Amino acid sequence: MTHPESRIYIAGHRGMVGSAIWRALTAKGYTNLIGKTSKELDLRNQQAVIDFIDTEQPDVIIDAAARVGGILANNENPYPFLMENLQIQNNLIDAAHKAEISKFIFLGSSCIYPKFAPQPLKEEYLLTDSLEPTNEWYAIAKIAGVKACEAIRKQYGKDFVSLMPTNLYGPHDNFDLKSSHVLPAMLRKFHEAKANNNAPVSLWGSGTPMREFLHVDDLAQAVLFAVENVLPEHLYNVGTGTDVTIKELAETIQRIVGHQGELVWDSSKPDGTPRKLMDSSKLQALGWAPNYTLKQGVKDTYNWFKKNQDYYKKVSI
Numbered sequence: 001m002t003h004p005e006s007r008i009y010i011a012g013h014r015g016m017v018g019s020a021i022w023r024a025l026t027a028k029g030y031t032n033l034i035g036k037t038s039k040e041l042d043l044r045n046q047q048a049v050i051d052f053i054d055t056e057q058p059d060v061i062i063d064a065a066a067r068v069g070g071i072l073a074n075n076e077n078p079y080p081f082l083m084e085n086l087q088i089q090n091n092l093i094d095a096a097h098k099a100e101i102s103k104f105i106f107l108g109s110s111c112i113y114p115k116f117a118p119q120p121l122k123e124e125y126l127l128t129d130s131l132e133p134t135n136e137w138y139a140i141a142k143i144a145g146v147k148a149c150e151a152i153r154k155q156y157g158k159d160f161v162s163l164m165p166t167n168l169y170g171p172h173d174n175f176d177l178k179s180s181h182v183l184p185a186m187l188r189k190f191h192e193a194k195a196n197n198n199a200p201v202s203l204w205g206s207g208t209p210m211r212e213f214l215h216v217d218d219l220a221q222a223v224l225f226a227v228e229n230v231l232p233e234h235l236y237n238v239g240t241g242t243d244v245t246i247k248e249l250a251e252t253i254q255r256i257v258g259h260q261g262e263l264v265w266d267s268s269k270p271d272g273t274p275r276k277l278m279d280s281s282k283l284q285a286l287g288w289a290p291n292y293t294l295k296q297g298v299k300d301t302y303n304w305f306k307k308n309q310d311y312y313k314k315v316s317i
């Protein structure tokens with residue numbers, strides 16, 4: 001069992017997810033959190049990861065480090081999204097296994113499920129059909145991570161568990177317009193267009209795909225739940241259970257930002273998967289539940305965005 005002095009290593013602690021987990025654990029009284037930037041420890045370097053885990057001997061490892069991006073970044077960078085994610089997670093999982101670390105929490109994504117699987121997506125639909133082509137490279141890496149943790153759990157009885165979040169958003173998101181996900185991209189586009197005399201806003205695809213959005217602080221509570229409990233199965237979906245069309249999302253964000261111009265849909269950009277609503281009832285039955293509504297979450301993120309004008313100007317990948 002974990003306790004406030006447990007040594008917990010959060011890989012990717014500066015990212016949107018890792019920083020939310022750090023906040024949640026700190027608020028709960030955990031005092032021995034360990035974090036390294038990618039400059040200090042490149043997780044693609046196997047020997048460096050082995051040495052680091054051997055030296056630090058954490059009680060728990062949370063893998064929130066990955067090469068992450070929206071639909072276009074995934075589609076245009078298949079090799080790094082496949083290979084860097086395999087390298088990062090393989091190095092962490094294998095070093096943790098060899099150093100006898102007893103608890104490991106792996107973060108995947110809802111894109112691991114087949115493109116046309118029945119909705120809502122249940123954990124058992126994994127590997128029942130083919131993937132969405134815009135992100136199959138990333139999805140295959142994530143599926144390998146789920147399977148590596150499942151294999152260690154099955155063969156050695158260790159508490160290695162995988163959480164599959166739906167599309168996330170919140171403080172410290174990536175607001176770069178080329179590499180970001182849709183929600184931060186819309187916040188920035190509407191904000192800048194409003195300041196530019198309510199200029200038209202160009203959005204990608206048809207607006208008809210549906211997505212489920214979870215505030216990152218709600219995901220962090222799910223990770224905290226997995227830190228503090230031994231979950232009985234190897235794989236859990238983490239979502240709200242509600243989805244919206246991309247057009248509905250645009251209208252919600254447009255209202256919150258107060259933009260009054262036109263919306264233009266750029267059909268040269270991909271739609272991606274038509275729908276990926278998850279069934280998160282397994283984790284909810286154990287006791288986790290989300291708190292934010294989409295409206296509250298978007299308002300919270302927009303406030304954060306306005307206070308951090310320099311942050312979102314970070315360079316693209």
Ligand SMILES: NC(=O)C1=CN([C@@H]2O[C@H](COP(=O)(O)OP(=O)(O)OC[C@H]3O[C@@H](n4cnc5c(N)ncnc54)[C@H](OP(=O)(O)O)[C@@H]3O)[C@@H](O)[C@H]2O)C=CC1
Nearest residue numbers: 012014015016017037038042043064065066068109167168
């Ligand atoms: N964003 C989303 O909508 C979703 C995210 N997820 C999952 O959550 C996890 C975190 O995503 P998110 O927080 O959004 O991503 P971010 O891009 O915000 O953060 C990723 C983190 O990974 C670290 N990292 C990347 N490459 C390396 C490397 N070679 N060595 C060491 N560290 C590295 C970065 O460290 P540094 O800052 O030091 O460079 C960064 O802090 C990922 O596993 C992702 O798949 C799942 C579903 C949806």
Ligand SMILES: C[C@H]1O[C@H](OP(=O)(O)OP(=O)(O)OC[C@H]2O[C@@H](n3cnc4c(=O)[nH]c(N)nc43)[C@H](O)[C@@H]2O)[C@@H](O)[C@@H](O)C1=O
Nearest residue numbers: 069070071109111135180181182185203204205270271272
């Ligand atoms: C989390 C998840 O994230 C990715 O999958 P995705 O959900 O398709 O990603 P997305 O957020 O970028 O787009 C969602 C929808 O929104 C539309 N859209 C409109 N206008 C903009 C826009 O301005 N930017 C972006 N990025 N999308 C836009 C866009 O065309 C698409 O229809 C994968 O990386 C995958 O690997 C993964 O795990």
